Amino acid sequence: PWNMPGLKAVGSYRSVLELLNIPHAKLIMDCVILLSVTSCLNSALYTASRMLYSLSRRGDAPAVMGKINRSKTPYVAVLLSTGAAFLTVVVNYYAPAKVFKFLIDSSGAIALLVYLVIAVSQLRMRKILRAEGSEIRLRMWLYPWLTWLVIGFITFVLVVMLFRPAQQLEVISTGLLAIGIICTVPIMARWKKLVLWQKTPVHNTR
Numbered sequence: 001p002w003n004m005p006g007l008k009a010v011g012s013y014r015s016v017l018e019l020l021n022i023p024h025a026k027l028i029m030d031c032v033i034l035l036s037v038t039s040c041l042n043s044a045l046y047t048a049s050r051m052l053y054s055l056s057r058r059g060d061a062p063a064v065m066g067k068i069n070r071s072k073t074p075y076v077a078v079l080l081s082t083g084a085a086f087l088t089v090v091v092n093y094y095a096p097a098k099v100f101k102f103l104i105d106s107s108g109a110i111a112l113l114v115y116l117v118i119a120v121s122q123l124r125m126r127k128i129l130r131a132e133g134s135e136i137r138l139r140m141w142l143y144p145w146l147t148w149l150v151i152g153f154i155t156f157v158l159v160v161m162l163f164r165p166a167q168q169l170e171v172i173s174t175g176l177l178a179i180g181i182i183c184t185v186p187i188m189a190r191w192k193k194l195v196l197w198q199k200t201p202v203h204n205t206r
Contacts, residue, residue: 045081052077060188105167109158109174116154119147 007015010026017025053074056066065077092099123144129136140146161167 041085045078045085048081048084049074049077052080102169102173105170106173109161109167109170110177112154112158113174113178116151116158119151119154122147 010018011029013032014025014029017028022028052061052065053068055061056063056074056077065080066074067076069075088099088103122140126136126143158171162171
């Protein structure tokens with residue numbers, strides 16, 4: 001039952017295993033948790049390193065991130081992602097409660113921000129496609145009213161979170177991150193044009 005004594009301390013899965021008289025229930029659950037965390041870490045390192053590699057190939061990240069070894073692995077991106085993970089572990093060692101809570105809380109605001117950007121991007125891209133006369137094969141239901149409804153709902157949730165003391169930090173940090181990205185994009189675009197201009201061969205007209 002949910003009010004079983006000691007349930008919060010040992011967890012529901014271990015409690016069930018112990019009720020079934022399965023030996024070494026704690027060891028079994030520790031192994032399962034270790035394998036699950038290792039799998040999540042492997043997936044996160046793969047995603048982060050491949051994202052850095054893709055950004056580098058597009059010219060949106062330093063070229064060193066696109067270096068690969070003989071096995072076609074972007075080792076520089078993998079090493080940087082691993083270093084960031086180890087840095088998080090070190091910070092979590094000195095302030096475990098604050099770091100874990102911040103990461104868990106901020107993920108919700110970041111997810112809302114991502115979906116908000118997707119909705120705004122859809123409105124913009126649909127307008128561009130119409131201006132170009134391109135055929136839209138997959139049409140969204142109730143467009144654009146449903147998209148505007150999503151934008152309004154996400155904005156309302158973020159505003160409510162902003163006025164809740166327990167969630168102010170994650171909303172403010174997410175907003176600062178978004179402002180930083182918005183300010184960085186024009187700089188990166190200008191840098192990318194400068195690099196392409198330097199790589200363009202100059203023809204002698206004489």
